[in-house]
Amino acid sequence: xxxxxxxxxxxxxxxxxxxxxxxxxxxxxxxxxxxxxxxxxxxxxxxxxxxxxxxxxxxxxxxxxxxxxxxxxxxxxxxxxxxxxxxxxxxxxxxxxxxxxxxxxxxxxxxxxxxxxxxxxxxxxxxxxxxxxxxxxxxxxxxxxxxxxxxxxxxxxxxxxxxxxxxxxxxxxxxxxxxxxxxxxxxxxxxxxxxxxxxxx
Numbered sequence: 001x002x003x004x005x006x007x008x009x010x011x012x013x014x015x016x017x018x019x020x021x022x023x024x025x026x027x028x029x030x031x032x033x034x035x036x037x038x039x040x041x042x043x044x045x046x047x048x049x050x051x052x053x054x055x056x057x058x059x060x061x062x063x064x065x066x067x068x069x070x071x072x073x074x075x076x077x078x079x080x081x082x083x084x085x086x087x088x089x090x091x092x093x094x095x096x097x098x099x100x101x102x103x104x105x106x107x108x109x110x111x112x113x114x115x116x117x118x119x120x121x122x123x124x125x126x127x128x129x130x131x132x133x134x135x136x137x138x139x140x141x142x143x144x145x146x147x148x149x150x151x152x153x154x155x156x157x158x159x160x161x162x163x164x165x166x167x168x169x170x171x172x173x174x175x176x177x178x179x180x181x182x183x184x185x186x187x188x189x190x191x192x193x194x195x196x197x198x199x200x201x
Contacts, residue, residue: 050083082199085122089197092118095153097191101132102148104156108193110138112153116160126143126166129153134187135174146171166200 064110095108104112119125131146150169158164179186 004191020184085125086197088118089125089195091198094192094194094197096188097149097193099139099187099191100145102145102152104152108153109156110158114161116157116162119157119162119166119197120160125197126168126200127157127169128198130176130194130196131169131171131173132176132178132190132192132194133174134190135177135182136187137174139173139175142173144174146173149191149193 013080028089029200045186092111095106095111097103115127119127129150131150133142133146135142138144144165147169149184154164154167157167172188177186177190178192179189
């Protein structure tokens with residue numbers, strides 16, 4: 001009888017322990033399942049602000065393209081304006097001199113007056129005056145005569161209000177003839193001042 005009581009007690013103890021173990025495993029499984037659900041839910045959430053960032057990038061790209069196009073158009077317009085002014089400047093022809101003289105003729109003064117008017121309106125431009133001669137004197141003499149001819153034109157331009165620092169003079173003497181022939185017509189062409197008009201550096 002006592003033995004049976006011991007056996008029954010052991011069976012009750014074993015059953016109790018089994019129930020406790022089963023209950024603990026069930027709770028752990030439940031917690032694990034909840035954690036998994038939460039993790040999956042977190043992964044499924046979309047990244048906030050990604051759409052607006054794409055919009056910002058697209059807007060900045062469009063803005064950059066527009067600015068580049070505007071700069072390109074401005075540069076083209078500037079070059080076109082400069083080319084137009086160069087064409088106008090090239091229209092000022094040479095002035096000519098009598099043999100062995102550097103006096104300005106009425107025609108030369110008229111050309112220089114037009115050049116002075118143009119330079120007064122185009123303050124970003126400057127002029128180099130090149131003095132030339134025919135070949136009927138020595139090289140040294142013609143270099144000095146060419147310088148006097150260039151300086152005569154410069155003096156007249158400054159008297160019309162053009163700043164002296166916008167005018168450079170140089171003499172080539174007989175070294176750069178328009179016409180290399182040795183006759184009156186060629187000599188008359190070669191006794192001249194030539195104007196090189198450029199943008200200030």
